[in-house]
Amino acid sequence: MRFVPTLLAAACGLALSACGGSSSSSTPAATEQLTGFSECRQFFPGELPRLTALRERMPRDLCYDAFAILHSGRSKTPVFVVERLSREQLLDADDEVRTNRFFADARLPSAERALLEDYAGSGYDRGHMAPAGDMPTAQAMAQSFSLANMVPQAPANNRGSWAGIERATRDYAMRASGPVYVFTGPFHDTRTPKTIGPGRVWVPTHLFKLVYDPQSNRAWAHWIENTDEARAGTPIGYGELVQRTGIEFLPGLRPRD
Template identity: 35%
Template sequence: MSDAFCLAVICRTWRGHRSDIAHRHLPHSPWQASSAMSFFLRGCVALAVLCTTSVAAATTRCPTLYANGTPPSVSSTTRTTEICHTEYVLLASGVTKDPAYSAEHLTDQQVAGAEAIGRVGSFHDETGIPAADRSKSSDYTNTGYDRGHMTPAGDASTESSEKETFSMANVVPQDHKLNTGEWAHIEEQVRQLAKQHGELYVVTGPAFDSGTAPTIGTDKVVVPAYVWKAIYEPGVGAGAYLCVNDSSINCDVVSIDDLVVMTNVDPFPSLSASVKSHAIALVLP
């Protein structure tokens, strides 16, 4: 499968102090906000997405961690490796040296266990993927970026499973202010949602700038322009958080359909069209 890139356009619009994300593919004109929605166009950011039809992994070794046992659909499986951990699963990309996604089945019992333990673990290489496709902790040293967990350490119910979240295959270069601020609050909001509803399926991942996306370290880890977290509440619906990966702290709630167009990753391919078309009322911190 080709590693060629095509462009999608994401236009950031603002209402009050919050931005809303909309989109269209090039070469069509950027989306124009409806006057009834009282939005105005703020600007557009071109993202790189792998220019192929989305495909899901043919098989998975850890179906219980995915909604309806179905892995997310991704635009390319070139140089990807699925890694199943105790409480989460990730698809590592050797192209970006980041996870394409990291997925978990988060339950209220798991959150209760997580609240009972302290933060343990240190970042380590992911030996389950080829050496040439890995990032190292040293790639992040003195770069100004945090080693930003995709599946959070704070979701792990035991010390051993928490240590597994410190795999370098489960992190991306994340802006420090975002990681320790709005993103941390979003992670906590998701845990509270799991406590209220009993279970959630959560998929988290990065989205990248086109062409000139920066890299860090000797392994050339690609810095994402956005990070996102998709949530499915069985019997309720689904939606996603999308955050700009910088210190501006711009985060929004979008539908799964919108997220798919923006990222070329479908976190929940088994869900119905009606569930994907409307975002549930996720709370922004």
């Protein structure tokens, strides 16, 4: 497993409500460019994302075979996960067997990583951000079960509405004329997030999945509450996602909604 443990010099982290605001601008205030990801820049369509200054979230960049993670040691979940999906990768993923071997990622410092016992008895699923169904090899499949790639997710959401969003994203990537880039992550709209387990893993209030197709220069995002009752709605535009999360995922690009 490839892993880049460098603490990012740029300030970043999980977006709280104060980062979103109601401004009509699609660029969040006081953002800083990420650094790192030197071994997995292929998962990004251009410049690395810019994030509002949240240095206390303890960000680290992690590289895996089929995805990359900006991880928060404060929340013990991803800030975002990014993939480069292609028809060829998804065809390779078709015959991979789901392992279900979840593991605490020992390559993160012990104080910054989620543990299996954090999720045990919590009532929440270990919800993949980079889906197991996207993984093209046995090794990539195994890596996707790292708890660094998980968030506490409402069970019916994970297995129902969210699974539908994942399938729709794969269906689009299969039809696209070239690779598409997908950013997935959690969002918290409170400064006092709900937590689970002795490690106090943060439970997101919402989840997002941004799809960017460079061939058509289009981008759209799925946004859903992290509840069992939530249903997938009409995707939101890229600019609205930037406002809500405080993350400029595609700096230097001007995607159409």
